[in-house]
Amino acid sequence: NAGVTQTPKFQVLKTGQSMTLQCAQDMNHNSMYWYRQDPGMGLRLIYYSASEGTTDKGEVPNGYNVSRLNKREFSLRLESAAPSQTSVYFCASTAGLYGYTFGSGTRLTVV
Amino acid sequence: GEDVEQSLFLSVREGDSSVINCTYTDSSSTYLYWYKQEPGAGLQLLTYIFSNMDMKQDQRLTVLLNKKDKHLSLRIADTQTGDSAIYFCAARRDSSYKLIFGSGTRLLVRP
Numbered sequence: 212n213a214g215v216t217q218t219p220k221f222q223v224l225k226t227g228q229s230m231t232l233q234c235a236q237d238m239n240h241n242s243m244y245w246y247r248q249d250p251g252m253g254l255r256l257i258y259y260s261a262s263e264g265t266t267d268k269g270e271v272p273n274g275y276n277v278s279r280l281n282k283r284e285f286s287l288r289l290e291s292a293a294p295s296q297t298s299v300y301f302c303a304s305t306a307g308l309y310g311y312t313f314g315s316g317t318r319l320t321v322v
Numbered sequence: 323g324e325d326v327e328q329s330l331f332l333s334v335r336e337g338d339s340s341v342i343n344c345t346y347t348d349s350s351s352t353y354l355y356w357y358k359q360e361p362g363a364g365l366q367l368l369t370y371i372f373s374n375m376d377m378k379q380d381q382r383l384t385v386l387l388n389k390k391d392k393h394l395s396l397r398i399a400d401t402q403t404g405d406s407a408i409y410f411c412a413a414r415r416d417s418s419y420k421l422i423f424g425s426g427t428r429l430l431v432r433p
Contacts, residue, residue, distance in 0.1 A: 251330070253426050303365075
């Protein structure tokens with residue numbers, strides 16, 4: 212019962228470096244999401260994929276790109292990391308109306 | 323767009339009831355959720371309610387929905403120290419894949 216798996220769990224980047232956050236789900240869910248969590252701001256949607264082959268921008272997409280590699284995997288890429296992207300990143304998936312299943316998060320620090 | 327608001331902090335004594343409140347702005351929000359986040363962890367779905375319901379009870383949890391006032395509450399009976407966490411309210415429209423979160427209420431349970 213893995214659910215939603217995110218890698219890595221922790222990462223420190225220097226300003227300007229790039230990296231890809233990986234997310235995979237084994238529940239055969241159609242829709243997948245990337246959120247960032249910052250203190251006092253709740254979770255803000257970065258990008259989502261309603262189904263395999265589609266991606267759409269959320270509230271805060273600037274500085275990020277995504278790839279829905281297949282039904283299981285949805286990756287988030289930072290091309291040129293900035294200190295403002297220091298955050299906790301959560302991937303989630305859903306099959307319908309009964310809430311989302313979240314991964315355990317990636318804690319990213321950009322120095 | 324949709325906005326979801328919660329108070330930031332609640333402190334209760336162990337054994338008392340806790341009531342966490344949430345308001346949302348979009349009357350088209352059809353699905354409403356409560357999530358729990360423990361320190362260093364992802365979000366765990368606690369319960370949900372659909373807009374055609376006024377109340378839902380699940381063991382120690384009671385959700386009340388006032389559609390007229392666009393107000394949602396989560397009552398935790400016999401609050402335990404293990405209930406200390408951040409609680410997020412979230413809303414979703416019928417026609418949307420996006421889940422919009424409040425900023426979270428930190429519940430502290432005092433012995």
